[in-house]
Amino acid sequence: MNRKILLAGAVLFAGTAGALALSYVASPRDPFASCRDNNMVDYAEIGGPFTLTDETGATVRDSDIVDRPTLLYIGYTFCPDVCPLDNMRNADALYLLAERGVDARAVFVSVDPARDTPEVLADFTDFFHPEMIGLTGEQDSIARMADAYHAVYEFRESDDEYYLIDHSTYTYVILPGHGVVELVARDDAAEDVAALTQCLADRA
């Protein structure tokens, strides 16, 4: 008897979840759908509020940072190749967006507060774009933020201070009032990121 109820519940749940997924995918009300290649991601599940420390040492919230279209990346500055490559791409996208009249912002969140002090972050971000903001924080705050953004990172073991960190390399496109509206893979070119961000920002 109990088993039957459970089974009925499971079927009902699966049915509802399926219907929700279908209505989400097909939703004509998602204003950003036409900008994206992939509308199978439930963007409402990704992102959320955060409180971190900026490159001047001040405590900032997501609402202070995301007051315009924002490209957000999560990494660490000791990474000499991939993080700079990805953030240079994001900086180039900012320059392209500015040329097209879109005032956007880039943010670099470091998961490595032990090495990435506000000063180190300022050096790193200023090298790419004067308007790029570096954020970090206590490990707890970073872990909560990364979790909300479905980002993963893992410190690799090392005997010295030259440890490496495996990490997600997505760039999040975040719009004020809408939150995360797109994930950009690292192999997308600056031109594509700019066009996509403009498309999304125009529909906000």
Add this chain to the structure above:
Amino acid sequence: MKFSGIATSIALVLGTCSAAFAQDITIEDPFARASSPAAKSGAAFMVIANAGDEDDRLIAAESDVAARVELHTHMQDANGVMRMIEVEDGMAVPAGGSHALERGGDHVMFMGLTGPFVQGETVSVTLIFEKAGPISVDIPIDLNR
């Protein structure tokens, strides 16, 4: 006495081998970079060409510009997670072919820079090949590549 004699002959034999192969290996378009002028780590990229008729392998790199110099590569999983890992057994450079160390892939990794990487300056690096032996290169620093 006897021991040092053996060591000398080994060195001589090794030296002869190196001389035979080193000319087959050329380093093309090398550049080194760091993520910013204040960075504590850097990387070098290049194309290693092997004109010889025997496969070779880059097995190590040495330099005074960093506390640790390692051969690294990148691997990305299906979820977009990037892992930078040390290449323990080196990088193959096929006979009559080449191997590229390029952004986002294989590279010489400098960990704990002893000084800043300044645009336009060079870093001296010794690349050690399994057969060709050590080859020294002065690699220009280009932070814009």
